[in-house]
Amino acid sequence: MYNQFFSRRYRLLRRATNLLCAAGLLTAAGASGAQLPPPIEVPEVIQNYQGTQDCFPGVIYDPSSIEEVQGIVRDAAAQGRKVMAGTRRFNSQIDAACAGNGEVQVTLKNMDQVVSLDKENHLVTVQAGMRFNDLTAYLREHELGVPMVTELAIFTIGGMLGSGTHGSTFTQKSNMISDYVTELKIVDGKGDLRVVNGEMLNAARVNLGVLGIVVEATIEVESGYKIQAKVKGHRDDDDLESLILDFARDNHSANIAWFPGLGRYTVTTYNKVPLNSKGNAYNAQADVSDFSEYLFGLIFDSLHEADSSALQCFAASLRYTARSSSYFRDVDTGFKKYIKPTGHADLMQHFVCKEPNNCVWDKLPIALQEVAIPFEELPNWIADVRQIVAHSERTCFPLNGIYFRFGKASNSYLGMSSGRDSAFVGIEYTLRQRGEAVPKNYFVNLEIEQMSLRKYGARPHWGKNSVAIFEDMPSRFPKWSQFLDVKAELDPNNIFTNPFWERVSGQDPLENYLTPECNADGQCYCRTDAHCESGTSCQAGNWYSDARICRAE
Structure with missing residues (x-):
């Protein structure tokens, strides 16, 4: 949305970055001097799979190890910058995995392997950049499987945990892969590696990427079987x-x-x-x-x-x-x-x-x-x-x-x-x-x-x-405040905070999006006629009268 506006912002950001690099005022390692993987120093547009959502990070890193992820986070913290993990072609309609304009984007495309398989205890540990279909294919070779399967399986494990990706089953423990995770390794807001289990794991199962960067996940698996449809x-x-x-x-x-x-x-x-x-x-x-x-x-x-x-x-x-x-x-x-x-x-x-x-x-x-x-x-x-x-x-x-x-x-x-x-x-x-x-x-x-x-x-x-649909999100989850407590512990300086989190958490209230004609592209549900496009007015729903809809007069 607003692609022309953001494209102009991107061109200006790119020009400014080139000038700063040429003047020696902007370096890859920043203030910490840590050894980091080569960055993409000229800002690169990140898009979703439809090409309808653009993100404009200031720098992109493709780390190959946990230590490199730690260095990136520590460097960003020293510079006061935000960090978010995502992919260059993300499978979402929204900006949930975007770091924010000019901020630090991390992809885990080089961290996509199986770390270990414990067949006796039915556990597999994988790097968070691994694609779900690659994991299921690997497990199939060992006559094992994940207890849930989503219909589209190209998502990364980290992305599935971030968004709560689900399939459909009412006879298994859960329809989300998140609920089969027994332990996570997360690089926190200080750049430290945290092993997360116990009650804190329930906060991190669906984490929106705002608790830290998940680098490894240990997942329950089960004996293989076939399906008849x-x-x-x-x-x-x-x-x-x-x-x-x-x-x-x-x-x-x-x-x-x-x-x-x-x-x-x-x-x-x-x-x-x-x-x-x-x-x-x-x-x-x-x-x-x-x-x-x-x-x-x-x-x-x-x-x-x-x-x-x-x-x-x-x-x-x-x-x-x-x-x-x-x-x-x-x-x-x-x-x-x-x-x-x-x-x-x-x-x-x-x-x-x-x-x-x-x-x-x-x-x-x-x-x-x-x-x-x-x-x-x-x-x-x-x-x-x-x-x-x-x-x-x-x-x-x-x-x-x-x-x-x-x-x-x-x-x-x-x-x-x-x-x-x-x-x-x-x-x-x-x-x-x-x-x-x-x-x-x-x-x-x-x-x-x-x-x-x-x-x-x-x-x-x-x-x-x-x-518009993300209204009153804290009130919809009984343990929202406990999630905030875990975020405060793992990310005390809000390194892992992006525009999406600010909207859904209420830090950036949806009232800020009640602008002229905001209903025209899903930014708001109308409250007054001004929120509707020309020729329409804000009216009650035909059946559900509490709804507000922009309709032709």
């Missing part, structure tokens, strides 16, 4: 409220895509079978031909611009059809597996794109809003969404429907399911960008978001969503 489309959604909790309770893993504008939903369930079961299938959701990608792009562009609901609902019908048939293929033959597709747990539950940085959704400006609500409240939430949809123009949620996943209560202080069994609810829509057309039925999505936050105490996903 079942995909079913339901052409009548009248029974959804009465069945949805049982889908979660009665299966190892389940996800549901609901298309309320069509009155349909799909259910994908995964259940354990022995490792020696016949079958070598994999999840092929991302196996899309170049031609299919091209057609999807055309439909996507049309969805954003269309004034009629007809095209949106046609696209939703196509998506429902795709999700209600098997999207599993055989590893060896490439043929689709329609009857009892069975394969290794990780390959069945996560999907990988044709190329690591070439997924169809990377090329499309998609906004993904996801929250977690109390599990038992989900039927009531669905009933309320039915009312919102019924009181609005026909809305079909064409990209992926309304997407449900599940997880048990977590001991983590800031996990989305902290202290309560949770249903995870996600809605995708075409990204709202200032000066561009309003996505069709965007206002229905805003009403659902605000209802989720204010009626159901929803907790937004830390790595997704817009600025």
Whole structure:
């Protein structure tokens, strides 16, 4: 957002840095004189996978050892600079892993190895820069697995712990990898290496990157098994409220895509079978031909611009059809597996794109809003969404429907399911960008978001969503103050503080983002007409009257 503004800031920052370096006033090692890895001395733009979020650090380091990470942090502390760990192409819509303009960015791309494997005690220790799909592949070779699997598995372990990345399971201890961590090694705000376990570990499991730089994690693993999947489309959604909790309770893993504008939903369930079961299938959701990608792009562009609901609902019908048939293929033959597709747990539950940085959704400006609500409240939430949809123009949620996943209560202080069994609810829509057309039925999505936050105490996903949705975050987590106590101990000088943390913690109140037309790009929920773009006014929601929506007058 505001890319032109930040691009100008970046050019000025780059010019200033070059001048300072030429004058000998800025050095790589700063005041501490520590031996550091070679920095990227000319500032480099860091972008997210969509190219919709830019970050402008003053320096980037790619350390290869814990000692180098310690040196970087000590050097930054001596200079009074902020530090944040992230990647150059981060898999988030927001700036949660950005150090801040002119600050110190650290990537752990050179720290991506398995440190040790204890098969007897079912523990693996890995460096935080390791990708999750690389970890699951390594464990599969040893007939082991992580007790949870997320659908998209290209995230780093450190990133997953920072944001609370989750999958869907209600029969395992947790749907977050964070809850299977038994010990962390963290470089704290003084540059010291801390071994974190015990109660402090519950604060660090989901840490937002603000407690320090996680460099190693020890993770519980379990004996390997295979998964048998079942995909079913339901052409009548009248029974959804009465069945949805049982889908979660009665299966190892389940996800549901609901298309309320069509009155349909799909259910994908995964259940354990022995490792020696016949079958070598994999999840092929991302196996899309170049031609299919091209057609999807055309439909996507049309969805954003269309004034009629007809095209949106046609696209939703196509998506429902795709999700209600098997999207599993055989590893060896490439043929689709329609009857009892069975394969290794990780390959069945996560999907990988044709190329690591070439997924169809990377090329499309998609906004993904996801929250977690109390599990038992989900039927009531669905009933309320039915009312919102019924009181609005026909809305079909064409990209992926309304997407449900599940997880048990977590001991983590800031996990989305902290202290309560949770249903995870996600809605995708075409990204709202200032000066561009309003996505069709965007206002229905805003009403659902605000209802989720204010009626159901929803907790937004830390790595997704817009600025506006992170309202009153400290009040949503019973152990927020205890998290702050741990941050004060590990980072007494606030070295690991960035703009995202300042917003969600309330240090930079969301009231500061109530600027003219702030609703136009997700910076705020309107409170007055001034917050809306020209031709619209701030009105109550059609069904949930506490919501405030910018609508045409």
